[in-house]
Amino acid sequence: MAKPAVVLVGADKGGVGKTTVSRALLDYFIAHDISTRAFDTEAPKGTLRRFHPNVSEVVDITTATDQMKIFDTLANTTAQVTVIDVRAGLLSTTLRALRDIGFLEAVKKNQISFTVFHILGPSIASLSEIDDTAPFMDDAHYILVRNFINSTTFFEWDPATYNSYFKKIKDAHDITVPKLNEMACEQVEVASVPYVSFIANKGASGQAASFSFVLRGYVRHWLGNVWAEFDRVKLIDLVAAEQPRKGAARQAETKAAG
């Protein structure tokens, strides 16, 4: 089996559609037959858990007991991928905690694959978050997500500013989550089912549902685009394949610089 993979989904700010990305990720891994478990840190209510009750557990990532629950089990869980939906504002804190418990060290030693999806909101302020997270990203796969799902306007970013931030992290990828029709978005929320179930017109326990064909079409189209972005950054390779880590790339780079 490939080494265990941890996928962190976070943002320093609330309301940027973080859980949307987690849900699309869970659907993606499940569709690719990758065994997956998820931790929802929105304690106590747990938004992610509402959509994916079978694979999600609600935890409080700031406590040592729950950190143990997540990270001490990595070696012996049957799940290949562990997705952690980090509550708004806790991304930097969580990364710091991961360093303190030696998790980042294990990543460096190539024992664990570590991927971070950093969801960015549509304001220029959120770019400064990259400064806070960058120091922890040396050995992680860092994926910046420009999330348009709820937004009606384009990002008010100047591409030059964005690129200067983006370059602060070596080998960072960026993906774009397109806008989803509001009504479709709302109906999936109301139905409380994974996107894939909504598209297949199935309710929470697999029973036939009667969602609108048009809305299902919108969701299918949207999810297809999001998955194409995951494909583009070769997400499956990042989490499920044995492969030389970025160490090699970094060495090459150091050499080039010297």
Add this chain to the structure above:
Amino acid sequence: MQRRTPIFIVTSSRPRVGKTLIARALVEYFCAQSRPVAGYDVNPDEFTLLEYLPSYTAAASLRDTQGEMTLFDALIMPDEVPKVVDLAHNQLDRFFRVMQEVNFVVEARRRAIMPIVLFLADADDRARRGYAMLGDRFPNCTLVAVLNEAVPQIERYRKFFPPSPRGGAAVSIPALTAVLRSIVDRPRFSFLDYAAKVTDTTAELYTWIRCVFLTFRAIELRAVLDDVHPELRQSA
């Protein structure tokens, strides 16, 4: 074999080329064969089809998602009722954008529904581009250009509406003389009522109706043959 249900989408890139006339004749074409039919009038300004055929037609709107749902959820219903959509030129982009985004053609095929687009041609370059765009974006949809001879010198522009892979060559609809046009444009005029009453079957309007209905039948046949056996289309 399950009988396939046609959905005719009658549209154009320009106004006043005979869209609603064709849509009216289509609805009555189904009535003439005692087949069920449902018409959808997608015009933001005035519902002409609805005025002529109120008992068969519903007004539809693409103004918001709710409207899109109402229309497309009805169109995709596997109820075996043929449907006729009178689609205003200024609603064309929106209609086909939704159609593409929700993957309508694939889902329709799965439900034994055949979407057939009748594109009313005219001399304007927008019509040529609109027709080409539909052919590009919906290669699996039956697309037929309709040359309405009431549009001045339309035959000259036939070359701008080449045969589509599904649907085949453009069809021509004879022009109605001004007098006949004023008759069929009367409120509540019905082609079927007229045909039932007429005694002289060589009368111009009667001939027109027969010609148009035969054209519709040929198009329906093309669509069925395309579905079953694409090579057979040549003979239709």
